[in-house]
Amino acid sequence: xxxxxxxxxxxxFEDDFVGRGRANGRKNPRPGxxxxxxxATERAELTDFSDDASVWxxxxxxxxxxxxxxxxxxxxxxxxxxxxxxxLDVTRRVxxxxxxxxxxxxxxxxxxxELIAAKLYRxxxxxxxxxxxxxxxxxxxxxxxxxxxxxxxxxxxxxxKTRFGQHLDMVWWIQNEFSVQQKLYEAGADVPRPIRHNGNxxxxxxxxxxxxxxxALSDVALERDEARDVFERVITNxxxxxxxxxxxxxxxxxxxxYWEEEVFIIDFPQVVDARKNPHAQFLLQxxxxxxxxxxxxxxxxxxxxxxxxxxxxxxxxxx
Ligand SMILES: Nc1ncnc2c1ncn2[C@@H]1O[C@H](COP(=O)(O)OP(=O)(O)O)[C@@H](O)[C@H]1O
Ligand SMILES: [Mg+2]
Numbered sequence: 001x002x003x004x005x006x007x008x009x010x011x012x013f014e015d016d017f018v019g020r021g022r023a024n025g026r027k028n029p030r031p032g033x034x035x036x037x038x039x040a041t042e043r044a045e046l047t048d049f050s051d052d053a054s055v056w057x058x059x060x061x062x063x064x065x066x067x068x069x070x071x072x073x074x075x076x077x078x079x080x081x082x083x084x085x086x087x088l089d090v091t092r093r094v095x096x097x098x099x100x101x102x103x104x105x106x107x108x109x110x111x112x113x114e115l116i117a118a119k120l121y122r123x124x125x126x127x128x129x130x131x132x133x134x135x136x137x138x139x140x141x142x143x144x145x146x147x148x149x150x151x152x153x154x155x156x157x158x159x160x161k162t163r164f165g166q167h168l169d170m171v172w173w174i175q176n177e178f179s180v181q182q183k184l185y186e187a188g189a190d191v192p193r194p195i196r197h198n199g200n201x202x203x204x205x206x207x208x209x210x211x212x213x214x215x216a217l218s219d220v221a222l223e224r225d226e227a228r229d230v231f232e233r234v235i236t237n238x239x240x241x242x243x244x245x246x247x248x249x250x251x252x253x254x255x256x257x258y259w260e261e262e263v264f265i266i267d268f269p270q271v272v273d274a275r276k277n278p279h280a281q282f283l284l285q286x287x288x289x290x291x292x293x294x295x296x297x298x299x300x301x302x303x304x305x306x307x308x309x310x311x312x313x314x315x316x317x318x319x
Contacts, residue, residue, distance in 0.1 A: 056082050058090035060103065074103070077120050077201045081105075086196060086203060087116055094213045098122070104206055104213065115206035116195060121174065123200070134279050135249055135270040171199055173269050178202050180246060180268045189240045190233065190263050207257045207264045214259035217294060218252070226261070227298035233263050234291050235307060242284070242315050245274045251287035253294040274315065284308055 056079050064071040074090060081087045087105040094102045100121045107113040157165030178197040181204065185191050193205040207214040222230060234256060241248060248255070249270040257264040274280045285308040292304040 055079075058082070058105075060090045060092050070101070074120065077198070078103075078105070078118060080198060081118075081196060081201075081203060085110055087118070090118065091210075094208075104208075104210075105203075107206075111195060113193075113195075113205055115208075115210065116203050117192065117206040119202045119204070121170065121200045123170075134283075135272055135277075174198075174200060174202060176271070177269045180271045183244055184241060184246070184265075184268075187240055187244050189237050189265065191265050191268075192257075207259050214257040214264065216254050217256045217258050217263070218254045220258045222298050224299050227295055227300050230258070230263060231291070231295040231300045231302070234265075235288075237263070237265055238284075238287065238291070239311060241271075242274060242311055247272050247274050247277075247280055247284045248287050249283045252290040281308075281312055284312060 056075065058074070058078070061071045061074050078087065078090060082089075085108045088108055089106050090103050091106060092104050094104050094117065100119050103118045103120065105116045105118050107116045154165075174197055178194055181191055181194040181202075185193055192207055195203040195205070197203065217230075238248070238251070248265070248268070249272050250267060251265070255265065255267040257266060272280055272283055274284070277283070285305070288308045288311075289304040292302040292307070295302065
């Protein structure tokens, strides 16, 4: 089964899991999707994924019902990383969201890490807000190999949001998120070290320890002096991003982890290119405003418009 077929299966399986009958009751049934016509039970059958003795079952998956869609999805998404000696196991789910689930994985010693975070996108992610046109403006369409898409078929599929188009889109988002994180890591920004990615998963350094994942800044109360230092650090990171022509686009205290007095900026699917996106300046201002608002809670004074101006004007001047 290739990645695309697997993706199709996940979609069907998730339809059945999320709410029986939702697939049938959907207002706009997917055109030309033959599998929709089959009864739900038949569609939900995942014989290809059934786990026999030869299939790797990580600790966390073993705690789930064998028919649970998350178990199948987890094993299918992470097995290659296990086979390639990147992760040894999956011990728990750190966070489950509408877009992605993040899991904690003991790392193979060869990675030089103890723990790895696996961010697995849910198949339905493409329908969510981050896929908004504001982020897409000015982006180039790229295929699985990272090369620009020139083919009429691919462009049409994306425009018409067919399943194949959605698959291309997902591959693009993940590849983009990974390469942005890699670029920032290499540029010295405070981001978790990216390790590997595949069609729906990103592996990166886990922030936290085996007992506790790092909290987001939104869940942390800071002393005033500490808050001032952390604020400066976050603004420095925004500057490093801009020096690399990148604007986070969804920066807030929810996407900054705090661990042992260090910050780690995460969650890059909606990053935009400051040179190409017509909304770049607006997104930069919004990121800075949200950061300033958070630090104002701890009495850190700041002028978000001035900070944005002081970053943007020299940046534009250098172009
Ligand atoms: N590298 C990491 N180490 C520890 N926890 C992480 C890591 N990356 C993400 N998380 C946890 O998963 C949550 C969701 O990750 P995020 O990348 O923000 O995805 P999204 O918000 O799109 O669901 C974070 O708020 C954090 O709790
Ligand atoms: Mg997030």
